[in-house]
Amino acid sequence: MSAQDPKANNPKIEQAAASDQNIQKVHAILLREKPEPAEGYSPMPLFLLGFVSAMIFIVSVYFVHNRGGIGPSLKSGVSGLTFKEAALVYDERYDPATAPGAGAVKELTPEQVLASGKKLYATCATCHQPTGTGLAGTYPPLAKSEWVLGSEDRLIRILLNGLKGEITVEGNKYNGLMPAFGKVPNSGYNWTDDKIAHVLTFIRHEWGNAAAPITTAKVKEIREQVAAARPGNWTEAELLAVP
Ligand code: HEC
Numbered sequence: 468m469s470a471q472d473p474k475a476n477n478p479k480i481e482q483a484a485a486s487d488q489n490i491q492k493v494h495a496i497l498l499r500e501k502p503e504p505a506e507g508y509s510p511m512p513l514f515l516l517g518f519v520s521a522m523i524f525i526v527s528v529y530f531v532h533n534r535g536g537i538g539p540s541l542k543s544g545v546s547g548l549t550f551k552e553a554a555l556v557y558d559e560r561y562d563p564a565t566a567p568g569a570g571a572v573k574e575l576t577p578e579q580v581l582a583s584g585k586k587l588y589a590t591c592a593t594c595h596q597p598t599g600t601g602l603a604g605t606y607p608p609l610a611k612s613e614w615v616l617g618s619e620d621r622l623i624r625i626l627l628n629g630l631k632g633e634i635t636v637e638g639n640k641y642n643g644l645m646p647a648f649g650k651v652p653n654s655g656y657n658w659t660d661d662k663i664a665h666v667l668t669f670i671r672h673e674w675g676n677a678a679a680p681i682t683t684a685k686v687k688e689i690r691e692q693v694a695a696a697r698p699g700n701w702t703e704a705e706l707l708a709v710p
Contacts, residue, residue, distance in 0.1 A: 584669025599674040607636035610674035623689040629700040660686040
């Protein structure tokens with residue numbers, strides 16, 4: 468570029484050249500960032516294909532294991548719907564009255580009764596203490612108590628209607644109030660025969676105590692005997708009159 472060149476040192480022309488360069492740069496960037504043009508559908512990404520296949524596989528295995536007897540049996544190759552297998556499958560022919568096992572009362576094992584009684588005992592433990600030893604002078608002990616280990620009838624009555632006034636337990640005198648746990652007015656507890664039987668079975672078995680379990684039927688019998696006749700808490704004298 469000579470000194471005579473009219474373009475030389477012309478700021479406008481230099482500016483124009485510079486902006487041309489900028490425009491080209493910007494276009495180059497835009498072109499580079501455009502996705503490749505493609506026709507039709509793009510294939511599913513591999514990881515998604517793998518994920519969906521795994522889900523289908525897991526669901527199939529789950530269904531085979533939880534189909535409640537629908538379809539051929541894996542073991543015998545025969546389609547056999549046993550009652551137990553089909554328990555969770557809707558069956559319009561199912562009639563609870565004639566189904567196997569109908570009418571059988573659910574019996575708890577001795578261990579289950581004790582476990583239930585132990586849970587219920589949490590209510591008693593606030594007074595009689597978790598150790599069953601009571602609190603000297605205030606709450607009588609249940610461990611080794613003659614009232615717990617002795618007459619079933621008296622013990623059930625104590626639970627159903629509660630106890631008041633002076634009572635001697637293991638040679639010590641107490642004079643407090645034991646709340647009623649039966650369905651009596653103002654008891655607040657309203658325990659069923661089952662609950663009372665369970666907690667009594669528990670306290671007759673715990674802390675070295677070893678007396679026979681108390682059955683629900685026995686609680687029911689005593690409850691029916693005293694229901695009408697007995698509105699309030701027992702006293703020691705009344706209980707001692709009971710065989
Ligand atoms: C609010 C405190 C309290 C609760 C809760 C309570 N008791 Fe008592 N219990 C007493 C008191 C006080 C006596 C003594 C009553 C008296 O002095 O006349 C007593 C007496 C007894 C007795 C006869 C005396 C003895 O020590 O053997 C038995 C049995 C008994 N309770 C069992 C239970 C059982 C089982 C429960 C739980 C279901 C229970 N109690 C919950 C306060 C309570």
